[in-house]
Amino acid sequence: MRLIERLLYPRLELNDQKLYDEVTGKTIVITGASSGIGEQLVKVLAKSDCHLILAARRLERLASLQQSLHKERAHIDVYGVDLREEVSREQFVDFARNVSPQIDVLVHCAGHSIRRPVRESTSRMHDFTRTMAINYFAPVHLTLSFLPELEESGGT
Numbered sequence: 001m002r003l004i005e006r007l008l009y010p011r012l013e014l015n016d017q018k019l020y021d022e023v024t025g026k027t028i029v030i031t032g033a034s035s036g037i038g039e040q041l042v043k044v045l046a047k048s049d050c051h052l053i054l055a056a057r058r059l060e061r062l063a064s065l066q067q068s069l070h071k072e073r074a075h076i077d078v079y080g081v082d083l084r085e086e087v088s089r090e091q092f093v094d095f096a097r098n099v100s101p102q103i104d105v106l107v108h109c110a111g112h113s114i115r116r117p118v119r120e121s122t123s124r125m126h127d128f129t130r131t132m133a134i135n136y137f138a139p140v141h142l143t144l145s146f147l148p149e150l151e152e153s154g155g156t
């Protein structure tokens, strides 16, 4: 790589130890933890002494992730929930509060993409309603619900 490129586009190096130090002692809620980005994040954070509260619909996948990480440092709680449902979201918030009065970080990884050409979607408005429920209303509802805890802990 040429010098000018290195100056303009410095390589982004992740410092794992800095991350572990940052999250030590924190309680972190992660939605969409049963696969994809959320699952990968759990595997990274589990190496530090933190408390992870995981949510997704496939409880069996969350439980197997929890089991596979039982020798790591994090304490992990799991909860099976369809976050498109308002009442279910409230039950999840109650669960999280029950296992930890302190919430420091909220990470919304649960989400869905409609991978269908728009011309094949003319009679599928329900897909958009469901997608808004998980991609928009769920993060808004959870953020509003956990805001007092996040403010209390100075979290994010």
Ligand SMILES: NC(=O)c1ccc[n+]([C@@H]2O[C@H](COP(=O)([O-])OP(=O)(O)OC[C@H]3O[C@@H](n4cnc5c(N)ncnc54)[C@H](OP(=O)(O)O)[C@@H]3O)[C@@H](O)[C@H]2O)c1
Pocket (backbone or CB within 6 Å): 031, 032, 033, 034, 035, 036, 037, 038, 055, 056, 057, 058, 059, 061, 081, 082, 083, 084, 109, 110, 111, 112, 113, 134, 135
């Ligand atoms: N991967 C990428 O490069 C990328 C790039 C840009 C944007 N995104 C977006 O980021 C989000 C996550 O991507 P990903 O690659 O990690 O996708 P993924 O592997 O499909 O994971 C989605 C996660 O969301 C959970 N989820 C979906 N619907 C849910 C519901 N109704 N209630 C509770 N949890 C639900 C899934 O768990 P259950 O099925 O067990 O419920 C799963 O854990 C998606 O919205 C995706 O479109 C991804």
